[in-house]
Amino acid sequence: MKKIILFxxxxxxxxxxxxxxxxxxLAIPSVLGKQAFPTIFAMNxxxxxxxxxxxxxxxxxxxxxxxxxxxxxxxxxxxENDYTVFKVPEGNYLIDKDSHIDMVSNxxxxxxxxxxxxxxxxxxxxxxxxxxxxxxxNVILKGGTYIGDKETHDYASGGTHEHGYGIxxxxxxxxxxxxxxxxxxxxxxxxxxKIGTLIQDVYAPYFESGCVDEEGNLRNDxxxxxxxxxxxxxxxxDIQRTFQFIHQQNMPExxxxxxxxxxxxxxxxxxxxxxxxxxxxxxxxxxxIPEEAAFFHAVFPMPExxxxxxxxxxxxxxxxxxxxKNSEFAHNRRQGITIGGAQDVxxxxxxxxxxxxxxxxSGIDLEAGYNLNDNIHIKENQFYNNAKYDLILYDGRNxxxxxxxxxxxxxxxxxxxxxxxxxxxxxxxxxxxxxxxxNHATFRNNKMNDGLAAFLxxxxxxxxxxxxxxxxxxxxxxxxxxxxxxxxxxxxxxLHTPFGxxxxxxxxxxxxxxxxxxxxxxxxxASNGSIFENLEVIGYNRSQLPRxxxxxxxxxxxxxxxxxxxxxxxxxxxxxxxxxxxxxRHGGFSINSFHGIPDHVAITNSEFNALGDTxxxxxxxxNKVQLEKNNINANHMERSDLEVLRVGSYWTKDEPYEVKDLxxxxxxxxxxxENKGISTIYSGKNxxxxxxxxxxxxxxxxxxxxxxxxxxxxxxx
Numbered sequence: 233m234k235k236i237i238l239f240x241x242x243x244x245x246x247x248x249x250x251x252x253x254x255x256x257x258l259a260i261p262s263v264l265g266k267q268a269f270p271t272i273f274a275m276n277x278x279x280x281x282x283x284x285x286x287x288x289x290x291x292x293x294x295x296x297x298x299x300x301x302x303x304x305x306x307x308x309x310x311x312e313n314d315y316t317v318f319k320v321p322e323g324n325y326l327i328d329k330d331s332h333i334d335m336v337s338n339x340x341x342x343x344x345x346x347x348x349x350x351x352x353x354x355x356x357x358x359x360x361x362x363x364x365x366x367x368x369x370n371v372i373l374k375g376g377t378y379i380g381d382k383e384t385h386d387y388a389s390g391g392t393h394e395h396g397y398g399i400x401x402x403x404x405x406x407x408x409x410x411x412x413x414x415x416x417x418x419x420x421x422x423x424x425x426k427i428g429t430l431i432q433d434v435y436a437p438y439f440e441s442g443c444v445d446e447e448g449n450l451r452n453d454x455x456x457x458x459x460x461x462x463x464x465x466x467x468x469x470d471i472q473r474t475f476q477f478i479h480q481q482n483m484p485e486x487x488x489x490x491x492x493x494x495x496x497x498x499x500x501x502x503x504x505x506x507x508x509x510x511x512x513x514x515x516x517x518x519x520x521i522p523e524e525a526a527f528f529h530a531v532f533p534m535p536e537x538x539x540x541x542x543x544x545x546x547x548x549x550x551x552x553x554x555x556x557k558n559s560e561f562a563h564n565r566r567q568g569i570t571i572g573g574a575q576d577v578x579x580x581x582x583x584x585x586x587x588x589x590x591x592x593x594s595g596i597d598l599e600a601g602y603n604l605n606d607n608i609h610i611k612e613n614q615f616y617n618n619a620k621y622d623l624i625l626y627d628g629r630n631x632x633x634x635x636x637x638x639x640x641x642x643x644x645x646x647x648x649x650x651x652x653x654x655x656x657x658x659x660x661x662x663x664x665x666x667x668x669x670x671n672h673a674t675f676r677n678n679k680m681n682d683g684l685a686a687f688l689x690x691x692x693x694x695x696x697x698x699x700x701x702x703x704x705x706x707x708x709x710x711x712x713x714x715x716x717x718x719x720x721x722x723x724x725x726x727l728h729t730p731f732g733x734x735x736x737x738x739x740x741x742x743x744x745x746x747x748x749x750x751x752x753x754x755x756x757x758a759s760n761g762s763i764f765e766n767l768e769v770i771g772y773n774r775s776q777l778p779r780x781x782x783x784x785x786x787x788x789x790x791x792x793x794x795x796x797x798x799x800x801x802x803x804x805x806x807x808x809x810x811x812x813x814x815x816x817r818h819g820g821f822s823i824n825s826f827h828g829i830p831d832h833v834a835i836t837n838s839e840f841n842a843l844g845d846t847x848x849x850x851x852x853x854x855n856k857v858q859l860e861k862n863n864i865n866a867n868h869m870e871r872s873d874l875e876v877l878r879v880g881s882y883w884t885k886d887e888p889y890e891v892k893d894l895x896x897x898x899x900x901x902x903x904x905x906e907n908k909g910i911s912t913i914y915s916g917k918n919x920x921x922x923x924x925x926x927x928x929x930x931x932x933x934x935x936x937x938x939x940x941x942x943x944x945x946x947x948x949x
Contacts (some may be wrong), residue, residue: 277340279317280310291323296352300328311336320376322346329354329381333362335404337369343376343412350379351396351417355386358395361417366403366427366549367471373399373409380417382565382589394566394590395419401551401574403427403471408555414564419590421561426573426604428548429468431475434459439537444493444529448501457534461527462545472549473521477514477530478602480543487534488513497526516603517629518548550575550604557581565589571608571628573600580611588619595640599626603651606630616640622665627651634658638665641682648673650689687714694719701725707734711761714738723747723771730755733778737761744768748790752776757827760805774798774819776826779805782812789816802853804828809835817844817868825853825890834858845870849877853890860897866932867904876907876932879922880914889916895923903932909948911935 284291287302303325310318322344327333329352335341343349351361361378364371378398387393396418401407402425414421440460443453450460464473477490489508495501502522507513521528550573559582561568568584571577584595595615598605605628615622618640625631626649638645638660645665648655655673662680669675670689681700688705690713700722708714713736721731721744729749733740733756745753745768753772762780769775770788777799787799798819801807807830814821820842823833833854840862842848848864851857859877866876879891894912901909909932912922924934925942930949 277317278315279319280306280313280315281319282306282321284321284323289325291321291325291347293324293326293350296326296328297331299325300331300333304331304334307334307336307339307341311339316340317342320344320347324348324350326350326352327361328352329356329359332360335362335364335368335371335373337367337371339370340372340374342372342374345375347376348379349376351381351398353381353384353386355389356396357389357391357393358397358419360397360400362399364399364401364404364407366468367405368401369405369407371404371407373407373412375411377413377415378421379415380419380564382416382418382563385418392590393418396565397421397423398564399423401425401554403468403549404551404554406553407551409557409559410555411558413560413562414568415560415562417564417566419564419566420570421564421568422556423570423572424551424554424574424577425570426548426550426600427468427471428476428546429466430544430546431466432462432545434477434541434543434545436537436539436541439532439534439541443531444491444504446504448493448495448504450529455533455535456531457537458529458531459545460529462530463527464521464525466547468547468549469521472547473523473525474518474547474549475521476512476518476546476548476602476604477543478546478548480514480541482538482540483514483543484534484538487532488515489533490514491531492519493529493531494522494525495527495529496524511629514543517606518550518604548573548602548604550600550606552576554578555580559583560585561595562586565593567592567594567597569596571596571598571600571605573604574608575606577605577607578609578611579613580609581613583614583616584618584622585615586617592621592624593619594621594624597621597624597626598628598631598652599624600628603627603629608632609634611635613637614639615645618643620644621647623647625649625652625655629653631655632658633660636660637663639663640665642666644668645683687716689713698722699731701727701729703727703729703732705732705734706738706740706756707732708736708738708758711736712738715741716743717741719743721745721753723749723753726750726773732756733758733762733780735759737763737780739763739765740767741765744770745772746770748773748792754778757803769799772799774800776800776802777807779803779807781808781810783810785809785812787812787814787816787821789818791817798822800824800826801830801833802826802828804831806830806832807834809833809838811836812838813841814838814848815841815843816846817842818846820847820849822850823852823854823857824850829890830854830857832856832858834860835862836860838862840864842866842868842876844868845874847875847878850881851877851879851891851894852881852884854892854894856893857891858895858897859899860895862899864899864901865903866907867902869903869905869907872905872907874907875909875911875935876901876903877910878908878914879910879912880916880919882914884916885914887916889919891915891922892920896925896927897923898926900928900930901932902930905931907932908935909933910946912937912940 289302398414616639641664648669653672667685674693679698690710694716756778767785909929921939925945
């Protein structure tokens with residue numbers, strides 16, 4: 233047989249040519265003593281060096297049938313003889329188009345660095361090169377290259393031919409891929425997948441009125457409906473004891489939750505599981521089954537069962553405890569890795585590049601259907617040159633994406649779709665790529681340049697993120713569904729890269745936007761109610777502000793003398809400013825109706841600085857404006873006939889008025905020339921009386937309509 237065990241305590245030099253070991257497990261102590269014993273026993277890996285002649289295996293790229301059969305036979309023999317390492321020498325091994333390598337449990341499949349497993353060219357829409365099947369566990373794939381037939385494949389039969397897989401796991405457990413390459417497959421380099429089978433169709437007659445009490449007894453309850461005696465006897469339950477209700481039709485939306493009550497074969501009650509507490513309602517995730525359970529009842533909050541109701545009871549199982557590290561996935565038509573039903577996955581320090589040819593054309597895609605992905609960790613990877621996506625979080629929950637470089641220029645670096653829940657996106661660099669994120673995600677300490685970021689859903693948190701020359705759109709589908717704070721935006725290339733606030737109101741805090749965009753630096757059309765705290769827009773060309781309440785904000789225009797440098801309130805809705813600063817060399821601050829007539833604009837305790845020969849404030853259209861307790865400074869005027877604060881326009885003075893209600897009270901206005909400090913004479917035909925009172929004007933005069941009120945309360949100095 234074998235089992236070579238080296239107990240050579242008198243010699244420090246171990247014969248590595250005789251015993252081949254996984255380098256991650258190899259540790260040779262510098263001093264042999266009591267502390268060395270655990271290491272030495274860990275080195276008792278039993279390695280089988282594949283004997284090509286014995287198993288009729290060819291390593292010259294020929295005889296695929298014999299080679300595939302020989303590898304499978306040798307693997308089975310090695311497993312039966314308790315080998316734990318299966319070493320494949322260098323060479324090109326052609327794998328039969330009609331077959332594949334079937335992995336066995338408890339073994340390291342170690343390819344020499346110059347070993348290649350090549351799929352025989354074919355015309356099949358689906359194939360696999362190596363399969364780690366249901367129930368297989370404790371497998372390491374180490375080293376070597378896995379190559380598909382993409383370049384020579386016959387696509388003439390039609391269809392997408394997108395299911396040509398390099399490596400596929402189906403309900404496997406404790407699998408590691410280390411330092412491998414998977415390239416040129418017609419589908420995916422690696423597919424991490426599930427197993428499942430339909431146990432029972434469920435129709436209306438299968439339900440009965442009633443519930444189950446805490447002791448597991450059936451009880452009458454007209455507010456609930458139950459399924460009874462659902463069996464747990466399929467052989468797949470021996471592999472993984474989990475189930476799922478899916479494919480529901482005509483089921484009331486408020487009835488998707490259920491409570492499962494589990495029993496032994498003799499009817500003894502074991503335990504219950506509430507799907508709403510474990511977040512696994514109908515169509516979402518897996519419910520675990522106790523070891524001794526033989527059947528269960530399921531109770532739904534349905535007082536009445538629709539006659540056309542339908543759902544399916546499935547055994548569903550996923551691949552668990554999967555690690556991919558130090559590897560490369562490239563030039564596959566569909567994607568590098570599909571995570572299509574998995575729990576506890578780590579993908580780290582790997583490269584994903586040049587995917588393209590069949591949708592979705594991505595580096596990694598989490599897409600299982602029915603939300604069977606859970607606890608996925610994607611860390612310290614490189615993504616580049618992929619045709620459409622770098623990473624897709626389509627369905628599942630609990631993903632951590634951190635310290636990755638997403639660099640497929642012009643494409644989507646990260647997409648988080650609506651079905652996915654609870655993603656943590658930390659410390660990544662989005663380099664020339666895009667983000668589309670819908671719901672249930674937190675972004676922290678990321679940076680992004682030359683891209684587009686669209687945050688479009690709810691339960692989104694964006695914190696400590698830096699955007700450079702990037703168009704950002706925050707468009708919550710619920711009120712305050714997005715929280716954004718501690719954000720830095722740098723505009724360096726004068727592109728159309730606004731930071732936009734749209735759809736529903738949100739809360740924005742500690743955001744600094746610097747540099748000129750081609751148009752607006754900060755803008756948006758969100759509905760009433762947004763809150764902006766400590767927002768600074770510095771060096772802007774122009775900004776058309778979204779509705780909302782602005783607290784402790786700054787708007788400092790560009791120093792570029794050739795651009796307008798204005799900030800505007802020009803949409804319907806309410807604008808509240810408190811303790812804000814506005815500075816501009818041209819254009820100043822304006823209230824107008826470019827996109828709609830503002831309903832209410834209130835500005836208090838704020839400061840306006842006109843740093844050039846320009847109006848500090850112009851008001852041409854609004855339903856109600858209140859300016860109170862502000863400092864308005866125009867100390868760089870060159871024209872003495874220029875108004876510091878002007879209502880209306882000379883060019884529209886004979887047209888109907890558009891400022892309906894105006895109060896200018898307790899402000900301080902300063903000018904370097906004897907300008908018109910407050911002018912209302914161009915307000916338009918039939919303008920109503922405005923309240924202009926208790927203002928203090930330094931080196932500035934009043935130029936008011938005859939019907940304006942309380943003008944005598946103002947002080948001119």
